[in-house]
Amino acid sequence: MAGTERRPGRAAEQQGSASGSASGSASGSASASGFAFVGRERELARLVDLLTSRPAVALVQGEAGIGKTRLVAEAADVLRARGVGTVTGGCHPLREPLPFGPVIDALDALGPLLPPGARLGAATAALAPLLPRLADRLPAPPAEPAGPGEQRQAVLHAARALLAAAAPVVLVVEDVHWADDATRELLLLLAGSLPEDAALLLTYRGEEVHGPLLGRELRRPAGTALGDLDLHRLDRPALAALAGSVLGPDGARQVTGALYERSHGLPLIAVEDLITLEARPGAERRPELLGVPRSLREVLAARIERLTPDAAALVDAAAVLAVPAPEGLLAAAADLPADRAAAALTEALERSVLVEHGPDRYGFSHALARRSVHDALPGPARTRLHRRVLALLTAQDPPPLVQIAHHTKALGDTARWLEHARAAADRAMEVGDLGTAALMLRQIVDHPGLPADELGAAARSLAEAVAYTAEAGASTGALRRIIDTPGLTPAVRGEIRARLGNILRLSLGGSHGVAELEEAAVELAADNPRHAAKTLAVIAAMDTGDATAAERRRWMDRALALLERVDDPGTTAVVHTNLLVSLPVCASPEVPELLAALPRHSDDPKIVFCTVISLSNAAEIGCCTGQDAQARAWAEESAALCARAGLDGLAAYAHSYPVLLDWTTGRWTRFDRSLAAYRLRFPDSPVADTGLLAAARGRIAAARGRTALATEHFRRALDQDATSVLALPSAAGLARLQLDHDDPDAAWRTLAPALRLLRRRELWPFAFDLLPTAVDAALRRGDRDTATALAAEHAAGLEGLASPAGHAEHHHATGLLADTPAAAAAAFLRCRDAWQDIGRPHPAALAAERAALAGPADAAAPLLTAAIDTFDHLGAVRDASRCRRHLRTLGPVPRTPGDPADALSPRERQVADLLAEGARNKDIAAALYVSERTAEHHVAAVLRKLRTTRRALRRPTP
Known part of the structure; x- marks a missing residue:
């Protein structure tokens, strides 16, 4: 549940009032509300199910303001849509005399639910004097009034008859804790003899009920559903x-x-x-x-009015103490002897003014309740209580500093308050209680007239506290308010602004936080060049965002310039770590030398941390640029350093790159196993389903003929963050599938954002088929100029950089743009050789297929046969099937002699591989370029020969 209607005239439950008139409605409580109905979906479903199983009795309990009325209104809306009417009456402590009032109020609203024009039987006559709106539908009342006992029975029978006539119907009575004895008895009798298609729904506050709700225990009548719902507070x-x-x-x-x-x-x-x-x-x-909501003040005032003087004094003391306290401290603060304090505490608990928070700890149910009582105390009485409590707390060993600061501030002793507040904040930070520290520091920062150094120290500590104690949205708002605090020095403001920028960067991604970080660097440069340098290095190396490569280079140049003013190995390590991932440095031939110079052993854990990140980032870049052997070595060293230095948080990254390399180097079955093992070891890994691993899974699925699954992997990675460098291979993979479906326009739309990122970030060394796919798409759209320009930009962007895979892709693009078949075939063969030198068999086989189709017919068969062998070895069923189709156009394909009669043919082995991947017949048909009917025959033959089933053949998904 949540929420009530915004207009003020809601029921007493929702407004917290102890008085008001009952109301009845044939349509039930209105559910149209400006507030969402949240947090009560299960309770609503259960309540509706119960009220649908008529006859039924439902009991809904919860404290004042918990949302019982809103839940009932939502249930009424659902039931009304199913043709079930609802009428409602409410109990109140100050209602005017009316026999069985709440029930009568509800029954009087039954008119619209009764059959049109129907007159009711004699059994309803007892209600004629009580239901003026139904007077014309009811028979004449009895001539002689009945006695109290007879009247109850007569009203019971009449109510049953009236509900039966209006059925299906739910009778709702709210706030039954305020019901009079006669009403409770009537409800008890009615619950035991409901008409077949009627239900009774009662709401009440459990803390207001002592003993059975209806005076006697309510037992489930035979054939009647009975259920209780206890509403709890929202999370x-x-x-x-x-x-x-x-x-x-x-x-x-x-x-x-x-x-x-x-x-x-x-x-x-x-x-x-x-x-x-x-x-x-x-x-x-x-x-x-x-301030304290009016409704809460009214509820508490009504409860406290019924307390004895001793209990009221104890409640006042609890309000001033401000935190749950033991019975002895409450007694001393209230100046009550032990025996009277014990009785007073029991009374306050029974009246639900105070609650138990734990063994011998008593206080209010929430802070606003305490504040309501505290603020209602007369000034002199409140001051006396604060003085008494302060004396009691000061005598404790150790003294509770936060509480002492609170009471000194309440007494107006500013000097002592600042002293205790600082001590309390320092102590809270020491023990890691950042929430308490933030509370004290906020008060200090807001105090007028603080010296600049004290203000700066408190503001820095407050920024640290709020950044770790609140969710991103709340902490950013708090940090912005701290930044706007008058009197802060630029350096302090810069420190806090840098913290704000990092929170925005990490929580929202993209370009969020960059403006704050750049401004912070300016504020920090004069007095804190160390922090300024690290801040600029971070934004220079951010993976996402809209900044161009030129802007990133300027930020890094500024960071390196500031580094000349800093004699700090830790800062140097941070800047150099980020320098390594700033393009084009990441593909520089100098990278191995720079990595070799990094410190592997240091007494400073931050320096080792930076070395691990540098090696891990280098491994990732090596995967992207085709330096597979070096990438594996860097990843293994990073993982070893993680284990030695206890850097568990970085281990998930270091161990992901060997899994990725199983894909690039063509060990796809091992990739499946490695990924499954990786998931078990790092169940919370942030990279298992995104970035490069998502692209790898998509590429393998596409090659195996699982195009729907491949699309899912690609789209998930793009949805995660399309502005990330690591999303480029997924954009290329999705566009390649669209080209395979002969839709170059869709492919170009998919590639356009990735190409903008490619140019803006100068990502030319990164090679995961983006450039060849873009050139292919542009050519198929008839835009040769764009394709040529892209290839030229790519060639210029690779100049002088170490990217074997980038150069392989350039050969691919050259082949696509070649003017003659011979030139195209030669370029594709250079592409094949480059991929083979790197050790990546799948793109090498794809290049061989391209060369076969571009070159002379007499050279095609050997190239296609070699490609088929590679694809078969990889399990790339779709690619192998496509090459076999090409091969068949060159002439008959000889069968392998000597195969046993029941052995699987090459085509059937492909089908078996697809079945192991969970492919449907439709997927198999698409992968093998055959009809669904033919695919069905192949599947049947495979399952028959292997004497298995689809389920048994399917391999587990990693």
């Missing part, structure tokens, strides 16, 4: 959804944390806060600045 995700329905996603991210702290998940408070916040400009939407 943070539900509150975020509730806030989002009013303030939008961005607004919800800013307020959810504070909203939860204020409401502790009670929808009543959250809704009232949101109503107030919605009317304010975005910058002023700060829940922590709101």
Whole structure:
């Protein structure tokens, strides 16, 4: 659940009022609300199921403001759509005298549910004097009034008859904890004898009920469904959804944390806060600045009025103490002897004014309840209590610094408050209680007149605390407010702004945070060049974002210039680590030498950390540029360093590259096993289903004929972050599938963002089929000029760089653009040889296939046969089938002599491989370029020869 209607005239449950008039409605409580219904989906489904199993009795309990009325309204809406009517009555502590009032209020609204024109039988006569809106439909009342006992029975029979006439129907009575004895007895009798197509739904507050809800235990009558629902408070995700329905996603991210702290998940408070916040400009939407909701004040006031003086004094002491406290401390603060304090505490608990928070710890259910009582205390009484509590706390060993600071501030002793607040914040940071530290530091930063050095120290600590204690949306808002604090020096402001930029960068990706980081570097440059250099190096090496390669080079040049003013090995390591992944340096022939010079042994763990990242990044770049042997060595060394230095967080990256290399080097069966083992070892790996591994899985699936699965892998990687360098191979893979379906326009649309990224970032050394696919797509669209220009840019971008795979792809593009068949075949053969030198059999075989189709017919058969052998070895069924089709156009293909009669033919082996991949007949037909009917025959033959089933043949998915 969440939310109530925004108009003020809702029921007392939703507004927290203890009074009001009952209302009945044939359509039930309105469910149209400005707030989303969240966090109660299971309860709603269960309640609807129960009320559908008529006759039924449903009991819904929960504290005031928990959302019982909204849940009932939502259920009524669902039932109404199914043709089931709902009528509602409510119990109130101050209602005017009316026999069986809540039930009568509901029954009086049954008119629209009764059959048109039908007059009701004599059994309903007892209700004639009580239901004025049904007077014309009811028989005349009895001539002589009945006694109390007879009247109850008469009303019971009449109510049953009226509900039966209006069925299917649900009778709702809310707030039964306030029901009078007569109403409770009537409800008990009615629950035991409901008409066949009617249900009874009762809501109540469990804390207000002492003993059985209806005076006697309610037992499930034979043939009647009976169920209880206990509503609990909303969790943070539900509150975020509730806030989002009013303030939008961005607004919800800013307020959810504070909203939860204020409401502790009670929808009543959250809704009232949101109503107030919605009317304010975005910058002023700060829940922590709101007062106590009126509804909560009224509920607590009504409960406290019924307390004895001792219990009230104990509650006042608990409000001033501000945190759950043991019974002895409460007694001393209230100045009560032990025996009277024990009785007072019991009373406060029974009245649900205080709650138990743990063994011998008592306080309020949430902070706003405590604040409501505290603020209602007269000033002199509140001051006396604070002084008494401060004396008690100061005498404790060790003294509770946070609480002492709170009470000194409440007494107006600013000097002592600052002293204790600083000590409390320092202690909280020491023990890792960043939430408490943030609370104290925020108060210090907001204190006027602090010296600049103290303000800066507190602001830096506060920035550290909020960055780690709040979700990204809340922490960014808090950090922006800290940055705007008057009096901060540029260096302090820069430190905090850099923290903000990094949070935005890591949580939102893309170009988010870059502007903040660049501005922070300017603020830091004069007084903190070390931090400025690291900040500039980070944005220069970011994998995502809109910055051009030229901009990144300028940032890196500035970082290197600042490094000359810094004598710090740790900073040097960070800048050099980021330098290694800044293009075009990443493909420079100097990279092996730079990596060899990195420190492998250091007493500074941060330096070892940077070395591990450098080696891991180099391994990734090696995979992208075709330096496979070096990439494997760098990955293995990175993994070994991770194990030796205990860098478990980086190990998932280091161990992913050998898995990737199993794909590039053609060990695809091993790739499947390696990926499965990798998932088991690193179940939370951020790279298992994205980036290069997603592209690898897509390429293998496409080669095996699983085009739908391949598309899924490619799209998942692109959806993750299309501005990442590592998304380029997935864009190429998806476009290649679109070309295979003869749709060059769709392929070009897929490639366009990747090509913009390619040019902007000057990613020419990265080689995962993007350039050849783009040239092929442009040519098929009849745009030779664009294809030629792309190839020329690519050649210029590779000049002087170490990218064996990039040069192989350039040969591929040259073959596509060649003017003569002989030139094309020669270029494709150079491409094949380049891939073979790197050790990548699949692209080498694809290049051989291209050479066979481009060159003379007498050279085609050997090239195609060699390609088929490679594809068969890899399990690239679709590629092998395509080459066999080409080969058949050259003449009959000789069969291998001596095969046993029941051995699988080459085509059947392909079918078996596809079945092992989970392919359907439709997939097999597409992969083998045959009809579905032919594919069915092949599948039947394979399963018969192998004496197996599809399920048994399918291999596990990694």
